[in-house]
Amino acid sequence: MKPIPKGRIQMWVVLSLLLFMAAAAGGVLLYIWNGLRPAPPGEPVKIEIPKGISANRTADLLEQHGIIRNAFLFKYYLLYKKEGGQFQAGLYEMRPGMTNDEIIAMLNEGRTVKPPTFRFTIPEGYTLERIADKLAAEGLVDRAKFLELADSAEARKWSSAAASIPDDERLIHPLEGYLFPDTYEMETGSTEADILKRMMAELDRKLDQLPEGWQEMLEERNMTLHDLLTVASLIEREVAVEEERPIVASVIYNRLARGMPLQVDATVQYALGETKDRLLDEDLGIDSPYNTYKIPALPPGPIASPSLASILAALEPEETDYLYYVLMRDGSRTHLFAKTMEEHQRNIRRSEQAAAAREAEGG
Numbered sequence: 001m002k003p004i005p006k007g008r009i010q011m012w013v014v015l016s017l018l019l020f021m022a023a024a025a026g027g028v029l030l031y032i033w034n035g036l037r038p039a040p041p042g043e044p045v046k047i048e049i050p051k052g053i054s055a056n057r058t059a060d061l062l063e064q065h066g067i068i069r070n071a072f073l074f075k076y077y078l079l080y081k082k083e084g085g086q087f088q089a090g091l092y093e094m095r096p097g098m099t100n101d102e103i104i105a106m107l108n109e110g111r112t113v114k115p116p117t118f119r120f121t122i123p124e125g126y127t128l129e130r131i132a133d134k135l136a137a138e139g140l141v142d143r144a145k146f147l148e149l150a151d152s153a154e155a156r157k158w159s160s161a162a163a164s165i166p167d168d169e170r171l172i173h174p175l176e177g178y179l180f181p182d183t184y185e186m187e188t189g190s191t192e193a194d195i196l197k198r199m200m201a202e203l204d205r206k207l208d209q210l211p212e213g214w215q216e217m218l219e220e221r222n223m224t225l226h227d228l229l230t231v232a233s234l235i236e237r238e239v240a241v242e243e244e245r246p247i248v249a250s251v252i253y254n255r256l257a258r259g260m261p262l263q264v265d266a267t268v269q270y271a272l273g274e275t276k277d278r279l280l281d282e283d284l285g286i287d288s289p290y291n292t293y294k295i296p297a298l299p300p301g302p303i304a305s306p307s308l309a310s311i312l313a314a315l316e317p318e319e320t321d322y323l324y325y326v327l328m329r330d331g332s333r334t335h336l337f338a339k340t341m342e343e344h345q346r347n348i349r350r351s352e353q354a355a356a357a358r359e360a361e362g363g
Contacts, residue, residue, distance in 0.1 A: 036077060039069050041097035046113065048091050055084025058107070067094045067103065074100065083108070091115075116188040122199070124181040124307040125236045127270065128173045131305070135195065146192045150175045159200035161207060164225045170289045170300040172270075177229045177302025180206055206308050214315055230298050231314040232306035237266035240333040245310055247337060249317035251325055260323070262292035270303040329355035 045065045049058055056075050063071035078084040083104050090112030094103065120140060122131050128150055136143035149155055155175055156162045162178050165171075179199040186198060207225075211217075218228060231252055239245050255262055269275050271288035284291070290299040306314075324344035325335040329351045336347035 032073060034069065036073050036100060037069065038099050039066055039096040042066060042095065044093050044095045046091060046093050049087065049089050049107070051089040053087075053089065055087055058084070058087055062094075062103065065094075066096050067098065068100070078104070088112070117185050118188055118190075119183060119185045121183040122179070122181045122305065124310075125304045126181060127304050128176045128179065129273075131179060140190075141192045141195060146196070147173075149192050149196055150179075155196060155200075158197045160204050161225060161229075162200055165301075166224075166226055168300050172290070172301075174301070175200075177233050177305055178203055179305050181305045181307060206311070209308065210312070210315060217315060226301060227298060228311065228314050229302045229306060232310040233302035233304045234262070234264050234266065235313050236306040236310040237304050238264060239310070239335075241335075242309065244335055245313035246316065246318035247320060247322065248325060248335070249313045250320040251322045251337070253317055254321070254323055256296075256298070258323070259296050261294065261296045262298070264292045267292040267299050267303055270299075326351050330358055 045067065047061060047065050047067070049061070053061075055078055056071075059068070059071040059074045059078070062068045062074065068074050077100055081104070087107040088110035090110060092106065092111070093113045094106065098106075118140065120135060120138060122134065126134070129147070132141065132143045132146045132150075135141040135146065151173060156165050159178070162175065165174050165178070168174075175196075179196070180202040182199075182202055184195075184198060184202075186194065190198075207214075215225075218224065231249065234252060235245050235248050239248050252262060252264075265279055267290045268279055268283055268286060268288075271286050271290040272283060276283065284293045287294075289295060290303065292299060320337070321339045322337040324338040324341070324347070326338075326344065326347050328334045328336050336350060338344035338347050
């Protein structure tokens with residue numbers, strides 16, 4: 001037998017090594033390809049990503065829940081893509097079969113599972129007790145607990161605006177006027193305290209929308225935020241037509257400047273604890289610091305939750321010489337304004353005539 005040439009042996013060794021290296025490289029590539037391809041499709045899975053968790057630990061959680069095939073390779077994929085630093089915590093619903101890029105995008109965008117919520121609407125001009133009644137009727141609060149919390153000293157610490165409420169024992173409900181009327185959406189299971197804090201925080205946000213320097217404007221008038229909200233609540237309860245808000249504000253300030261009782265029916269109704277279509281003489285004589293037929297000043301505090309429009313009107317009243325107004329009883333919900341008592345009496349007669357004509361027409 002002829003000996004195998006030395007050169008041929010060397011060639012076979014080299015070829016064998018190359019084949020081995022190619023097989024090894026192929027095996028590695030196959031391992032990487034298989035480890036990075038989407039996991040087998042399956043039912044959606046909820047995964048909680050805790051706050052402060054690392055991208056590496058997140059990869060481990062994804063593998064444990066069957067969302068990715070190989071956490072080790074996913075970690076290196078994140079390094080390669082320069083991802084993982086923007087992942088957001090929360091509860092996610094992911095489905096096996098998602099691509100790596102789809103998973104990364106979901107975590108970066110924080111597309112978490114939204115908790116169940118409920119909605120409620122508080123109309124403008126509602127008193128704190130009416131708010132409690134409405135929320136209780138909708139099964140959202142315990143009325144007694146809601147009012148107890150609202151009247152607590154602790155509640156005044158729950159917002160910047162509420163911190164300005166004076167210590168005045170004459171206040172029927174200290175938090176009156178500090179719960180902003182709006183439509184809210186909150187997580188199911190929110191407590192009475194949660195709802196109060198949310199509505200109080202909304203007032204803070206609305207006050208941030210007032211014109212720049214509004215605090216200085218109040219100081220120049222020797223007014224506090226509490227005074228502003230009190231005036232705004234009177235406007236809210238008295239006015240239905242938007243453009244009349246600044247005019248009614250001017251009447252309030254004009255009467256205060258002259259030491260005249262405001263004679264706002266809504267303050268008497270607040271003192272009575274009920275709304276009446278027509279107040280009787282005995283109602284107007286009720287002994288209460290809220291009865292503006294008897295006191296020549298603002299009541300101790302707001303009588304309802306004012307809208308932002310009423311707050312703005314109280315802040316920026318129209319400049320007029322009006323001292324009186326009366327509702328025009330023709331169904332328009334507008335008012336007639338007057339500078340003198342004589343003119344006011346004429347307006348009252350006009351209003352009564354309009355009411356009679358409307359009644360005659362069956363309106």
